[in-house]
Amino acid sequence: MIDKRVGDPAQAVADVKDGDTVLIGGFGEAGSPIELIHALIDQGARDLVVASNNTGNGQVGLAALIAAGRVRKMICSYPRSSNSRVFPELYRKGQIELELVPQGTLAERIRAGGAGVPAFFTPSSVGTVLAEGKEVREFEGRPYVMERWLRADFALVKAELGDRLGNLTYNKTARNFGPIMCMAARTAIVQVSRIVEPGGIDPEVVVTPGVFVKRIVEVANAAHESVLVAQGVTYP
Amino acid sequence: MTAELIHAGLTRDEMARRAARDIPDGAYVNLGIGIPELVAAHIPPGREVIYHTENGVMGFGPPPPEGEEDPELINAGKKPITLLPGASFFHHADSFAMIRGGHIDFCILGAMQVARNGDLANWSTGAPGAIPAVGGAMDLVAGAGRIVVITEHCAKDGSPKLVDACTYPLTGRGVVARVFTDLAVVDVTSEGFVLREIAPGVDLDTVRRLTGAPLLAAAGIKTIEP
Numbered sequence: 001m002i003d004k005r006v007g008d009p010a011q012a013v014a015d016v017k018d019g020d021t022v023l024i025g026g027f028g029e030a031g032s033p034i035e036l037i038h039a040l041i042d043q044g045a046r047d048l049v050v051a052s053n054n055t056g057n058g059q060v061g062l063a064a065l066i067a068a069g070r071v072r073k074m075i076c077s078y079p080r081s082s083n084s085r086v087f088p089e090l091y092r093k094g095q096i097e098l099e100l101v102p103q104g105t106l107a108e109r110i111r112a113g114g115a116g117v118p119a120f121f122t123p124s125s126v127g128t129v130l131a132e133g134k135e136v137r138e139f140e141g142r143p144y145v146m147e148r149w150l151r152a153d154f155a156l157v158k159a160e161l162g163d164r165l166g167n168l169t170y171n172k173t174a175r176n177f178g179p180i181m182c183m184a185a186r187t188a189i190v191q192v193s194r195i196v197e198p199g200g201i202d203p204e205v206v207v208t209p210g211v212f213v214k215r216i217v218e219v220a221n222a223a224h225e226s227v228l229v230a231q232g233v234t235y236p
Numbered sequence: 237m238t239a240e241l242i243h244a245g246l247t248r249d250e251m252a253r254r255a256a257r258d259i260p261d262g263a264y265v266n267l268g269i270g271i272p273e274l275v276a277a278h279i280p281p282g283r284e285v286i287y288h289t290e291n292g293v294m295g296f297g298p299p300p301p302e303g304e305e306d307p308e309l310i311n312a313g314k315k316p317i318t319l320l321p322g323a324s325f326f327h328h329a330d331s332f333a334m335i336r337g338g339h340i341d342f343c344i345l346g347a348m349q350v351a352r353n354g355d356l357a358n359w360s361t362g363a364p365g366a367i368p369a370v371g372g373a374m375d376l377v378a379g380a381g382r383i384v385v386i387t388e389h390c391a392k393d394g395s396p397k398l399v400d401a402c403t404y405p406l407t408g409r410g411v412v413a414r415v416f417t418d419l420a421v422v423d424v425t426s427e428g429f430v431l432r433e434i435a436p437g438v439d440l441d442t443v444r445r446l447t448g449a450p451l452l453a454a455a456g457i458k459t460i461e462p
Contacts (some may be wrong), residue, residue, distance in 0.1 A: 011439040027291045028314040053328075065325055080369040081314070088367045103290065104332030104375030111329035123336065123378035127409035164336065172325060174290050174308040183462050205454075207327075224307045 001162045004216045009039035012189045012217045013156070016045040019072075020153040023181040024052040024062055025218060028081065029225035033158040033173035033191050034061045036217075038155065038235050041068050050149060051075035051110070053103065053177060055087035058229030059107065064236070066090065073097035075150065077106050082086030094209055102130060105147050107180060113151035113213070114183025121146055158222065159208065162192035163199075166213030167206045175207065180211040191219040244437035245389070246417035251462040253278040255386050255416045259285055259342055266290065266335070268345035268358075269313040271386045275344055281355060288340055290372040290442050292331050295323030312372065325368075335372070336379035345373065347387045347415070350401040352428040352449040354412045356385065356397035357404035370407075377408035389417035389446050391410075397450030398422060422451070423459065433458045448451060 006012045015035060018024065022040075026032030041064055050071050056063030063086040065071060079087050079098060090096040097125055101109070102124045121144035125131045135146040157178040168190060170178055180220040182188040190208075195218045246254070246403050252274035259265060259275070259403055263284040267273050277300070279285050288294050289311040297320040298312065305316035317410060326334075349357040357375055359370045379423050387397055414424045419432035420443050430452045431443060436459055 012360050029292070029309050030314075078369040078371045079312065091367060092365055098439045100367070100370060102370050103372040104336060104379075106333050107328035124375040124380065128374060128406045130370065133388070138321070141277040170325070171304065172309045175325055175327050176326050178328045226307055 002209070002231065005164050006215050006217050007217065009217055010042060010179060010233060012155075012215050013034050013039045013043050013113045014228055016040060016043060016154055018045050019047045020045060021049040021051070021151075023152045023155040023177070023185055025155070025157040025176065025178045025181050026062070027053050027055065027173065027176040031158050031170070031176050031178055032056070032061050032221045033156045034117065034225060034228070035219045036072075036156040036189060036191050037061050037065050040066055041070065041236055046070050047072045049073045049075065050065055051106070051152065053077050053106065054081060055084055057081060057225055059082035059086070059234035060228040061225050061235070062073055064089070064234070066096065073099065073100045075106070077101055077103035079175030084102070104166045107177065109138035109147055109150035110180045110184045113149040113182055113206055119146050119148045138186065150184060150222060152185040153187065155181040155188040157188060157190045159190050159192045161201055162190060162213075162216045163196050163201060163210070164188070164216070165198055165231040166208075166216055167201050168192065168200075168213065169201055169205060170207055179208045182208050187214045188212055189215045189217070191217050191222065193220060193222065194218060205207060234235060244434050244435065246460065246462055247418075249274055249278070250417055251386050251416050253462070255344060255384065258384065258414070259283070261285070263341040264288055264294070264339065266340050266380060268343070268373075270346045270347060272344040273313070273445065275386070280376050288331075288334060288413050289317070289438050290331050290335065290361060290376070292328060293319070294326070294334075295320050314382040327342070332372070332375050335375050338379060338381065341381040341451050343376050343383050345376065345385055346382065347397060348391070348404050349397055350385055350387075350412050350415050350424070351399055351402045352424065354410040354424040355402050356383070356407045356412050357402040358407050362405045373407045376451040377411040382413050382415045384416065384447045385412050386416045389443070391451070394399045396446055399448040420445065427452055430454050431457055433452065433460045435460050435461060
C-alpha cells in the first residue's frame with residue numbers, strides 16, 4: 001500500500017543533509033511552510049542552498065532558518081521586504097551568497113527541473129546585468145538568454161488538502177510555487193491543513209498529482225508569519 | 237527647492253486617471269506597485285478590464301474592508317485583495333507563461349528612469365550595500381503587450397527621470413511605449429521622446445527644462461483633462 005503520510009514535521013525532514021538544495025514554497029507569507037521550516041531548524045542541517053521567492057520576515061520561518069546560519073546561499077527574486085532584516089544584514093556582511101533571479105525565470109527554472117528540461121531560452125533579463133555571462137541566442141530576430149533548470153534534494157511546501165497518495169489542493173494565492181517545487185525536488189515534503197481519504201479530492205480539482213509528492217504531514221491551524229511577527233515571536 | 241514646488245501638475249490620482257483612459261475594453265492588465273495600483277479605480281465606465289497579479293490570480297478586485305483580510309489572498313505587492321466573479325488561481329510557472337507568452341495586453345509600471353530609446357530602470361540603484369531585488373519586473377517588460385510607465389516627472393531630489401540614457405541598472409531595453417507623468421504624456425518613438433499632452437497650467441519650456449533628454453513637440457499638443 002502506498003502511504004505517504006508521516007506523523008509530524010520532525011519526521012518529515014529527518015533526512016535533510018548538510019549541503020542539500022532545498023526549495024521552500026511561499027510568496028511572502030502566503031504558502032510559507034512555517035512548521036516544516038521550524039522542524040528543519042531543529043533538525044540542524046547546515047550549508048543549505050535554499051531557493052525561495054523571498055527571504056522571510058521577522059525571526060520566524062525562513063528568516064529564522066537564515067538567522068540560525070543554516071543557509072549558505074539563497075536563490076531568490078526579491079530578498080527584501082518591510083520586515084526582513086535577517087538576510088540584508090548577513091548579505092551586507094558577506095556571510096550569505098545571493099543568486100538573484102527574475103521571478104518568472106525562477107519559476108520556469110523550477111518547472112524545467114521538474115519537467116526534465118535542462119535549459120531553456122527566455123526574453124527576461126536580456127541586456128541587463130542579470131544576463132551577464134549567460135549564453136544569448138537569437139530566435140526569429142529576437143535575443144533570448146539561456147537559463148538552466150533548478151532541481152533540488154528537497155522541497156518544503158504548504159498545501160490545503162492532501163490524501164495518503166500525495167494528491168494536493170492549495171488555498172488561494174498560497175499556491176504560488178508549491179506545484180512546481182513538488183515537481184522539481186527528489187523528495188517533496190508537504191504540510192497540509194487536512195488529510196482526506198483517497199477520493200476525498202475530486203480528480204478534476206487535484207492541483208498537484210500525488211506522483212510529485214513523497215511525504216505529507218497534517219498541520220492543522222498552521223501559523224501565519226505576519227501573526228507571529230506581530231506577536232514578536234522568535235524561533236527557536 | 238523641489239520640483240513639486242516650482243511647477244503645477246497632476247496629482248497621483250489624476251495621473252492614474254489619465255493612464256486609465258488608454259486601457260482598452262477587454263484588456264488583461266498587470267499593474268505595478270505604487271501609482272500604477274491607483275489606475276484600477278479610474279477605468280472609464282463601460283469598459284471591462286481583468287487584472288492579473290503575477291503571484292497567481294486573474295480577476296482580482298479592490299482591497300477588502302478592514303478585518304476581512306486573508307493572509308493567503310494577496311497581490312504581488314503582498315497586500316490583501318478580493319476576488320471578482322470569474323477569478324482564477326494558478327501557480328507561478330503558469331502566471332509567468334501568461335506574461336512571457338504575450339497573454340497580458342497591457343502593463344503599467346513605475347520607473348526610476350526611462351531613456352529616450354525606451355530603456356527602463358526600475359529595480360535597483362546599483363548602490364553599494366543596496367539589497368538587489370528584481371521580482372517580476374524583467375519578465376513583465378519582456379513579455380507584456382504594451383508597457384507604459386506612470387511616474388513623477390522628476391525624482392525627489394529634482395533630477396529628471398526621463399533621460400538620455402539610464403544610469404541605473406536596466407530592467408529591459410527599448411521596452412517603454414509611453415510615459416504618464418505629473419506634467420505630461422510623453423511617447424517613446426524612433427525619434428526619441430515626443431510630447432503628446434501637457435498638464436493644465438504647465439508650459440512646454442518647463443517640461444523641457446525638467447526632462448533630461450531632447451523632447452520633441454507633437455503637432456497639436458493637447459491639454460490633459462485631469
